[in-house]
Amino acid sequence: MYSKTLAIAIATTLLLASCSSTLPWAHEPIGEEVNLSFVIRNNLLFLPSATIDGRSGRFLVGVGAARTALDQHFAANLPRSARSGEHMLQINEKESLRFTPVEMDLHKVADGIIGADVWGNRAVSIDYTSGLLTYQKEGIHPELMTIYRFAGEPRVNVLVDGKTIPAIVDTSSPDTLTLPRGEAAAGRTHARIQLAGADLGNLDVKLADVAEARVGNRILSKFLVTIDYGKREVGLWRDPRTP
Numbered sequence: 001m002y003s004k005t006l007a008i009a010i011a012t013t014l015l016l017a018s019c020s021s022t023l024p025w026a027h028e029p030i031g032e033e034v035n036l037s038f039v040i041r042n043n044l045l046f047l048p049s050a051t052i053d054g055r056s057g058r059f060l061v062g063v064g065a066a067r068t069a070l071d072q073h074f075a076a077n078l079p080r081s082a083r084s085g086e087h088m089l090q091i092n093e094k095e096s097l098r099f100t101p102v103e104m105d106l107h108k109v110a111d112g113i114i115g116a117d118v119w120g121n122r123a124v125s126i127d128y129t130s131g132l133l134t135y136q137k138e139g140i141h142p143e144l145m146t147i148y149r150f151a152g153e154p155r156v157n158v159l160v161d162g163k164t165i166p167a168i169v170d171t172s173s174p175d176t177l178t179l180p181r182g183e184a185a186a187g188r189t190h191a192r193i194q195l196a197g198a199d200l201g202n203l204d205v206k207l208a209d210v211a212e213a214r215v216g217n218r219i220l221s222k223f224l225v226t227i228d229y230g231k232r233e234v235g236l237w238r239d240p241r242t243p
Contacts, residue, residue: 032136032137032138033134033135033136033137033138034091034095034134034135035132035133035134035135036050036092036132036133036135037049037131037132038061038131038132039131040128040131040217042174043174043175043216043217043218044060044061044109044110044172044174045060045061045126045133045171046058046059046060046061046110047059047061047091047114047133049092050089050090050114051089051090052070052078052087052088052089052090053078053079053087053088054079054090055077057074057110057111057112058110058112059089059112059113059114060109060112060113060114060172061113061114061126061133061171061172062113062114062115062171062172063115063116063124063126063154063170063171063225063227064115064116064153064154064168064169064170064171064172065113065115065153065172066115066116066153067101067115067116067117068089068099068101068102068115068118069102069104069112069113069115070101070102070103070104070106070112071103071104071105071110071112072104073105074112075101075103085101086099086100087099087100089114091135095135097118097119099117099118100117101117113172116154116227116229119135119229120229120230121229121230122135122136122137122139122229122230123135123136123138123139123140123226123227123228123229123230123231124136124226124227124229125224125225125227126171126224126225126226127224128217128220128221128223128224128225128239129239129241129242136226136228139228139230139231140228140231140233140235141226141235142235144237145224145226145236145237146196146197146235146236147233147234147235148234148235148236149232150232150233150234151232154168154227154229154234155167155169155234156169156195156196156215156234156236157195158193158194158195158213158215159192159193159194159195160177160179160191160193160205160213161191165179165213166212167212167214167215168212168214168215169215169220169234170214170215170216171216171217171220173214173215173217174216174217174218175205175206175216175217175218176193176203176204176206176215176216176218176219177191177193177203177205177206177214177215178205178206178207178208178210178214178216179205179206179207179208179213180209180210180211181208181209185207186208186209187206187207188205188206189204189205189207190202190203190204190205191203191205193205193219195219195236196223196236196237197238198223198238200219200222203218203219221242222238222239222242222243223236223238223239224236224239
């Protein structure tokens with residue numbers, strides 16, 4: 001039994017290693033990327049090692065948000081900035097990013113939602129399986145990825161029961177897919193979902209009072225996700241490590 005268990009563990013390790021070597025950004029030059037670990041709570045992505053103005057907090061990744069939002073109670077206790085309204089996100093010992101957030105009541109969900117403004121014209125990649133967010137200064141690596149170009153918020157094209165629907169990439173959503181309800185009642189329904197060439201089957205989706213469709217973490221977690229804000233491109237790669 002022990003030898004069989006050990007063999008399975010070794011085989012699994014080798015498989016994961018072979019997968020990681022083929023990741024689209026696996027050969028990024030050293031020094032051109034910064035890796036941040038994230039933890040998933042309630043199907044949301046939090047950056048436990050990041051600080052804002054030297055203070056730790058519950059910072060949620062929101063790649064589809066144009067502006068970073070800070071909870072007004074958290075922001076009130078930050079040191080006063082020398083430049084009015086500016087703050088500093090420190091992602092490791094050497095890398096800090098300046099941003100000017102909006103302040104609002106986040107209803108205790110998070111102390112901040114880290115939006116696109118923090119990353120500037122750089123790229124970020126999200127590896128849900130490894131729990132890593134990578135800040136890529138060199139930009140997107142399109143090899144093996146399905147690429148979507150966007151204006152405004154990052155978007156991808158989702159096939160919903162065979163109909164193509166543009167959907168905002170929303171890592172601040174713990175859901176599968178949120179669709180404008182139109183004349184239908186708000187609630188849940190099932191639809192066949194296809195994305196980036198992958199047939200995800202019949203999934204439970206949400207119908208709500210939203211202006212545009214939004215794809216959340218329950219679907220995005222099946223992919224490696226890269227957003228290049230400078231080139232205005234989203235890249236998706238179906239992750240073979242996820243079912």
